[in-house]
Amino acid sequence: MRPQGKTEHEGYELALLPGETKNCKLRTNSSKSSHSPKDRHKITDDKDPVLQGSRAEKDWKNKSSKCSPDVKSNKIHAKVKQTDISHTSLTALKEEDVEEQIFDPISGCTQACLPAENDLEVRKEKSSAEKKRDKEGTVNITKDKTQGQKKKRSSHSTEHNESKKNKKAKREEDEDKEKRKAKGEAKKAEDEAGKWKWWEEGKHADGQKWKSLEHKGPLFPPEYELLPSNVPFLYDGKPVQLSVAAEEVATFYAKMLDHEYTTKETFQNNFFTDWREVMTEDERKLIKKLSKCDFSKIHKYFVEKSEEKKNMTKEEKQVLKEEANKLTEEYGYCLLDGHKEKIGNFRLEPPGLFRGRGEHPKMGKLKKRVQPEDVIINCSQDVKVPEPPAGHRWKRIQHDNTVTWLASWVENIHGHIKYIMLNPSSKLKGEKDWQKYETARKLKLRVDAIRREYRMAWTAREMKQRQRGVALYFIDKLALRAGNEKDDDTADTVGCCSLRVEHITLHQHQDGQDYVVEFDFLGKDSIRYYNKVPVEKQVFKNLKLFMENKDPEDDLFDRISTVYLNKKLNEAMPGLTAKVFRTFNASTTLQEQLDKLTVDDMTVEEKLLAYNRANRAVAILCNHQRAAPKTFEKSMLALQEKIKKKKEEVEKAKKELKQAKKDHREQPSEKSKKLVEKKEKALKRLSEQLKKLKLQETDREENKVIALGTSKLNYLDPRISVAWCKKNNVPVEKIYNKTHRAKFAWAIDMADENFQF
DNA sequence: GGTAAGACTTGGCGCTATTAAG
DNA sequence: CTTAATAGCGCCAAGTCTTACC
Secondary structure, eight states, rough: OOBBBBBTTTTTTTTOTTTTTTOOOOOOOHHHSSTOOOHHHEEEEEGGGGHTTTTHHHHHHOOOSSOOOOOOOOOOOOOGGGOOSSSSHHHHHHHSSSSSEEEEEETTEEGGGGGOOOHHHHHHHHHHHHHHHHHHOOOOSOOOOHHHHHHHHHHHHHHHHHHHHHHHHHHOOOOHHHHHHHHHHHHHHHHHHHHOGGGSSSSOOOOOOOOOOEEEBOOOOOOOOOTTTTTTEEEEEEOOOOOOOHHHHHHHHTTTTTTTGGGGGHHHHHHHHHHHHHHHHHHHHOOOOOOEEOOHHHHHHHHHHHHHHTTOOHHHHHHHHHHHHHHHHSEEEEEEEEEEEEEEEEBBOOEEEOOOOOSTTTTTTOOOOGGGOOOOOOOOTTTTTOOOOOOOOSSEEETTTOOOOSSEOTTTTTOOEEEBBOOOOOOOOOOOOOHHHHHHHHHHHHHHHHHHHHHHTOOOOOOOHHHHHHHHHHHSOOOOOOOOOTTTTTTTOOOOOTTGGEEEEEEEEETTTTEEEEEEEEEGGOOOOEEEEEEEEHHHHHHHHHTTTOOOOOSSTOOHHHHHHHHHHHHHHHTOOOHHHHHHHHHHHHHHHHHHHOTHHHHHHHHHHHHHHHHHHHHHHOOOOOOOOHHHHHHHHHHHHHHHHHHHHHHHHHHHHHHHHHHHHHHOOOOHHHHHHHHHHHHHHHHHHHHHHHHHHHHHHHHHHBBHHHHHHOOOOOOHHHHHHHHHHHHHHTTOOOHHHHTTTTHHHHHOTTTOO
C-alpha cells in the first residue's frame, strides 16, 4: 500500500507536508451540490466576457500571429505552423484529409500494418478452416486436433535444427557445456512451438470476441480456518470466544496491526461498523468500543505462522509449489477458439479489509467473501459448463461472445463489477494492444492539424470552445489524463477536465519566464502532480478568464466534460480519445530520445543506459512516480563507497603508469616498455570499470522516484523498442523480461529494425 | 443531455523468487 | 554456503471510455 503515506514519505521529493492540505482536501458538499459552478456560470452567460467581446478579447485578436517559441517543456513537440491557421473546424478536418491510410474493419488497423497480399489469402483460408472445425462440434480441451498437429510439425523441424547445431557444437565445445546448451535450446524451441502467431490471422466479425470459450471457472480462496483455542481475542482485557464470522473479520484486522493505516480514524470506524454487522446479537451487545479490543495475541499468532512457513525445509516448500502449479495448470488456462490461452486472474479475490489509495473514505470496510451464487459464468453454449463448488450453484450462466470475460461478480464496497479475464499474452488482449498503438500512429499523421484546430479554439467566441482548446492543450502538452467525474465516495483526485481552480496558480513572470502555470494536484492513485510550465500567452489569458469569479473549489473547465471532449476528438479522427494522446506522446518521445541518445559505438551497457533514459523521459512526462525504495539510501551509499574505492585504484594505477613511463624514459628496455603497456592496460580497464559504476549510479539516482514499468508496459509501442534492439544489436531480453516478451510477442515477431512509430 | 452500468486499461505496491555479494 | 539486494509478478484499486437508458 501507499502509506497515506506516500504523500508524507520522507524520500518522496514532491511530498506534501502533513499540514499542507490545500489541494487535497476532501470534496465538500458545496462543490458537488446543485450550486455546482457549471450551473452558476450558465446563469451568468450574459456576463460572459467572451460573448461580450471584452477589452481583453480585443487584445487577443490583435496578438501577433506568431506563437511564442514553445519554451522548454519536458518534451519537444513538432512545431505548429501558425501561417497554416485557417477556419478549419474539427468536422471539416474529417472531410478534408480522407484517411491517409485505409482503416481495415476486419483487423481494426490500417493497411500499412497488415500482412502482405498473399498473407491475406492465408488468413482467409485459415479462418474458413476454423469455421469448418467449429461446425464439426464441441471443442475438446484434451483433444484439439489442430493444435496437436501444429505442435508435432514444429517439434519435428526443431529436432532437425537441433541435430545440425549439435554437430557443430561437438567440435567446438566441451561436452558439459554443449549438453547444457542443447538442453536450454530444446526448452526454448519447445516454448516456441507452443506459441500461436495469432497476429498472422484475421479477426472475428464485428463485435464478436470469440466463437468458442471453455474454462474451469474461477478458483475460490480457501475456507476460513478457525484460530486455535489458545489464541484468544480480548475485550476489556478478558478473553471472548467469537462466532466464526466475527472471528474471521477480526483476523483481517489483526493481520494488519503493523500497518499505519489501522491507526487512522476512518479506517477504524469503517472496520468497526462493518465488523459489528457480522457479529451475533450477543457479541454486538458486548463489543462496543474498538479501543477495548485487543487483537495482539491473534496478530502474534499470524506472525509466528508466517515465520514457520519461511523456515520450512526445501522439500516442504517444493511440495507446496507443486500443489500451486497443479492448481494453475487446472484453473489458469482456458480454451478460446481452440487455442489454450493463459487467464490473467483466475483466483477470486479473497475477503479482507478494503484499503483504497490516498485518503479514501471507505478504507477499512469489509470486503466480503465471494460466493459461487455471486458469480456469473460466461462461456460458449456447446461446451462443458464449469462445475460450481459442491453444494453450490452459479448466479447465472451466459454465452455472450461480445465480451472477453470468463466470470464476473459484484464487489460489495462500491458495487462495481469485477471480472476474470485473459492474460496480456492472449490474442484477445494482444490484438487490442496492437490496435491501440495503431490508433496512436494514426494520430501522428493528424496531430498537426488537430493542434492547429485547438489553438484556433483558444480565441473562439464561445467559452466552451476556449475551454476545450486549453484542456486539449494540457492533455497534449502535459500528457494529463482526461479526468472523468468521480463518485463522492472515492478519494478526491482529478485529471484534466476535473481540475479545480485551486489546483493551478498563475505567474505572469517567474524565474525569468513569462506566463508560468503552476500545477499542484493529486492525480490517479493519489499521486501528486506538481509542475511549473510556461504556456503560451493566449492560454494564460484564457486561464485567467476561466478562473474569474470562481471559488477555489470550483471546476476550472466548467463548460466541458470528458464525454464532450472525446466526442469532438472522435469527429477529428475516428477512434481518437483523450488517452490516445498519452500513448502517442509517450511513444513519440521514446523514439525521439532513442534516436538522440544512442550512438553506434556505444557498449551494450551504455546503450542500455540510453534506453533507460529515454524510458525515463517518458515516465516523467506521464508522471509515473514511485516511493523511493526502502533500501535506496543504503544501497546508494554502498555504491558510492565502491566508486570511491575504484577511484583510488585508478589513481594508484595512474601513479604506477607514470612511474613506469619515467623508468622507461630513463632506462629504456624491452621489459620497461612491456611494463608501461601493462600499466596502461590496467589503467584503461579500471577507468572503464569506474565509468560503468558511475553510469550505474546516475541511472539509479535518476530512477529514485520514477517508475519505468508502467510506461514500458502500457504506453510505449513495443515495436519501437524491438526495432531499436535489432538495429543496435542489443538482445531483446535486456529490455524485456519473460512476461514482457510474452505480452509483446506480436511486436517481437513482426517489427524489423526499420520500424518507425 | 445526463446518468448509471458495464467493460476494459492503467497503476503502484509488496510479496516471492532469483541473483549477487559476502 | 548464507544473506542481502534486485527483479519479477500477482494483486486489486482506480482510471478511461462506451453503451444503455431515461
